[in-house]
Amino acid sequence: MNAPSVLTQVGHLARRSITRTLRQPALIVPGLAFPLFLLAINSGGLDAATDLPGFPTPSYVTFALAITFVQAAIFATNIAGTNLAEDIRTGFLDRLALTPMRGVALLSGQLAGVLALGVFQGIVYIAIGLAAGVTIEAGVGGAVVMIALSVTIAGAFGAIGLLAALRTGSGEAVQGLFPLMFALLFLSALSLPLELIEHEWFRTIATYNPVTYLLQGLRSLLIFGWQAGPLLEAFAIAAGAFGLAITASAVALRRRLVRT
Amino acid sequence: MTGRWRSIAGTVAWRHLHNFLSNPALLFPSLIFPLFFFIAFAGGLSALGEAPSFDYPDYTTFQYVFVAIQSAAFGGVFTGFALAADIESGFVRRMMLAAPHRSAIIGGYALAALTRAMLVLTIVTVVGLVSGMQVAGGVADVLGLLLLAVLANLAATLFAAGVALRLRSVQASPLMQMPVFLVLFTAPVWTPRDLLAGWVRAVAEVNPATALLEAGRGFMAGHPESAALAFGSGLALLALFALWARGGMRRAEAAGG
Numbered sequence A: 001m002n003a004p005s006v007l008t009q010v011g012h013l014a015r016r017s018i019t020r021t022l023r024q025p026a027l028i029v030p031g032l033a034f035p036l037f038l039l040a041i042n043s044g045g046l047d048a049a050t051d052l053p054g055f056p057t058p059s060y061v062t063f064a065l066a067i068t069f070v071q072a073a074i075f076a077t078n079i080a081g082t083n084l085a086e087d088i089r090t091g092f093l094d095r096l097a098l099t100p101m102r103g104v105a106l107l108s109g110q111l112a113g114v115l116a117l118g119v120f121q122g123i124v125y126i127a128i129g130l131a132a133g134v135t136i137e138a139g140v141g142g143a144v145v146m147i148a149l150s151v152t153i154a155g156a157f158g159a160i161g162l163l164a165a166l167r168t169g170s171g172e173a174v175q176g177l178f179p180l181m182f183a184l185l186f187l188s189a190l191s192l193p194l195e196l197i198e199h200e201w202f203r204t205i206a207t208y209n210p211v212t213y214l215l216q217g218l219r220s221l222l223i224f225g226w227q228a229g230p231l232l233e234a235f236a237i238a239a240g241a242f243g244l245a246i247t248a249s250a251v252a253l254r255r256r257l258v259r260t
Numbered sequence B: 001m002t003g004r005w006r007s008i009a010g011t012v013a014w015r016h017l018h019n020f021l022s023n024p025a026l027l028f029p030s031l032i033f034p035l036f037f038f039i040a041f042a043g044g045l046s047a048l049g050e051a052p053s054f055d056y057p058d059y060t061t062f063q064y065v066f067v068a069i070q071s072a073a074f075g076g077v078f079t080g081f082a083l084a085a086d087i088e089s090g091f092v093r094r095m096m097l098a099a100p101h102r103s104a105i106i107g108g109y110a111l112a113a114l115t116r117a118m119l120v121l122t123i124v125t126v127v128g129l130v131s132g133m134q135v136a137g138g139v140a141d142v143l144g145l146l147l148l149a150v151l152a153n154l155a156a157t158l159f160a161a162g163v164a165l166r167l168r169s170v171q172a173s174p175l176m177q178m179p180v181f182l183v184l185f186t187a188p189v190w191t192p193r194d195l196l197a198g199w200v201r202a203v204a205e206v207n208p209a210t211a212l213l214e215a216g217r218g219f220m221a222g223h224p225e226s227a228a229l230a231f232g233s234g235l236a237l238l239a240l241f242a243l244w245a246r247g248g249m250r251r252a253e254a255a256g257g
Helices: A008-020 A025-045 A047-051 A058-090 A094-096 A103-131 A139-168 A171-186 A198-207 A210-224 A228-259 B001-024 B022-046 B046-050 B058-088 B093-099 B101-129 B139-167 B168-184 B197-206 B210-219 B227-254
Strands: none
Touching: A008 A058, A008 A103, A008 B210, A025 A047, A025 A103, A025 B197, A047 A058, A047 B046, A047 B101, A058 A094, A058 A139, A058 A171, A094 A228, A094 B210, A103 A139, A103 B058, A103 B197, A139 A171, A139 A198, A139 A210, A139 A228, A171 B022, A198 B022, A210 B058, B001 B022, B001 B101, B022 B046, B022 B058, B022 B093, B022 B101, B022 B139, B046 B058, B058 B093, B058 B101, B058 B168, B058 B210, B093 B101, B093 B227, B101 B139, B101 B227, B139 B168, B139 B227, B168 B210, B210 B227
16 A cells, blocks of 8 residues: 555644644643733833834834734744644654654644644734734735744744754753743844844844844834835745754654654 | 741741752742843833933833842742642641641741842842942832832732642642733833823723832832832732731641641
């Protein structure tokens, strides 16, 4: 009997990943609610920032909406990593190793849950943002590109979660990445544009922090309309991070399957 | 407070502090998170100090006061996590059998929480001073801020202890953490109250943490304001959560620890 095609394998694992993710409200709800909660607090607490000379928009909630997408993507690290670590712990991965399944199918399939969740989160955030008075300067097409970018970012962070799970085999170790990701977010141009950060050392860190460019890509669609530069940077960084993490995950998967 | 009470409280506190200081997984997050907030807020948002109507002299000091109160409160919350873990492991049940004064068990955790908070506060203060934080207030003013941090710490400890003793599970941790997080972050964290907008402004007007932060910032600027309101709010919270923790202890006793 011929082995099923890679696409069939991906399909089976993707369906399992999506069903599994949707069945775990404890994983979904924080990723959905926490960014919205911070958006609500930031939009009131940091509204005075819009009075600073050079602040790009009179609406802080418009500026802050981009943060929710990146925060939600950070939760993707936990969701994808924790699910794969659970598969390693329960022996599911070992059993899969006895089948003709391809590594690429496993990794792609495992990410399907967070990618589907990324689409859902993107739609929810845009809907809530619009209800809160946000205007998307790039229009409906811009909203679609925002969702596409947020899914790419979720894929990148999810792939980092897969890598951590494959390297450590531990759900706790994956959870341990969360503070690191959180730090990466807070040391970026999170609450103010890069050029308005006063402290030189902080601006330097934020300039080298890739998260800054993910935020700038999303913000460009919200505040300025269609700008090729920030969008290309954001997509390139998200796709590059995804490529690196998924390649490293493939190597780690091969090693793990050899070990087991 | 009898010698026996002090002995029990001291033993519980020593055990907790020993665990805290010898376990990097407990120690480092407690130290790093307040420092991280301080660096991220004071470093990344200092331009807010230039906003029209922002009338506080130094943004680093403005944020230091928030981080001081926040780290003190979270020192209490994290100690509540430890109490919940000790209840799950059966340690508190054994202590209840041995201790004639069960309030001393809570007293021990509170003492430990206070020591933890002072350690973190010392480190945050050193970092603040090294980074150029301006302290215009005198020794009495700084002690005033310290006292507010102590009140925040003890109130948060008693709140978290009440939750831990009622639910007796580490899984109750979010119920200890989230309310404290909500109260702190709906106060004037990044800007003075007058510059807040929308619902956050409305909540901040009635939030007891607002009084603590404004009084603390007044102390550090050398012109104390609404100190009586802050100490009154702090003491009222302390009394309220002492009753809450006592009720929790009675529930735990009724459930057999």
